Amino acid sequence: MRINKYIASCGVASRRKAEELILNKKVKVNGKIVEELSLQIDENNDVVEVDGVKISTSENTVYILLNKPEGYITTVKDQFDRPSVIDILSSVSERVYPVGRLDYETSGLLLLTNDGDLTYKLTHPKHEIDKTYVARVKGKLTEEEISNFRQGLYIEDYKTAPAKLRVIKYDNVQDVSMLEIKIHEGKNRQVRKMCKAINHPVLRLKRVALGKINLNDLKIGEYRHLTNEELNYLKNI
Structure with missing residues (x-):
């Protein structure tokens, strides 16, 4: 093989x-x-x-949804010995791996599995699965900034695909905005870079949904197995 x-x-x-x-x-x-x-x-x-x-190959395929805390890496090993999301999965005997990644500073929804075919499918750009984030950013966005964000931004050596952005609220006292952001790409630190590109750096970032899969009431640091309905949805995207 x-x-x-x-x-x-x-x-x-x-x-x-x-x-x-x-x-x-x-x-x-x-x-x-x-x-x-x-x-x-x-x-x-x-x-x-x-x-x-x-x-090694595993006979039992497992599908885990984790509400990742900040301060955890999504790789198995780290040169700085920072804690990994794998350390959280104490009751999972199978060796699983993250589907895509979340930044060290970012919290929220992360899937883990030992199903390589599903991992390939969910991370392949052609499927364009929406990833929904809630971001706390500095400042108040203008209509022009919102429009530019939605149309795609030039970051480093590429232009991002069109994205969705909705202002949830603006706190005039603290001068911060809460945003709902949806992207279907998976570039490194993309949401943070996009917000920085319109001069509104991210203060806190959490992923709350992947397609129709949501965290719902899953608490930070907790995990559960996907339901049959959720798994069928992901396999039929």
Whole structure:
């Protein structure tokens, strides 16, 4: 089996993300760093590690919804030894991996699973699944800024896709605004960069929904398994 397909089958990442892990020298087979994307492995005999963690295929597929607290990374290992969201899942015996990422400073909805095919589907740009955030930002937005945000903004070397923005309220005393923001892309720190681009830096950020999947009354730091209805919805997007 090709190495990127094996990594996906273990639920670690999509095949595309698996290739990125290989190029970043995060993958070892039998103790040696993988140099070739086309490497074929024997899933029954070869020992595969990602970020120093041994991986294997799992018979039981699990689907977890976590209300991520601030101050947790969404990778398995971290060079600064910061806590990982994996540390929160004390009662989950299967090895699961985040579907996409949330910034260290960002809280809210995060899916975790060992279903590589679903991970690939949910992270592939063609599906354009809305990710809904509530952002607390500095200042009061003008109509022009709101319009520019909705049309897409130039950030670094790319222009973001059209996004949705709604002002929930403005606090005149503190000079801060609460915003509901919906994007379907998953660029690194995209919401923060978009708000900064219109001169309203993010003070707090929380993801509250992925498509029709919502946190509802799930408390910060708590997690639960997806319902059959939620899982069917994600698989049929």
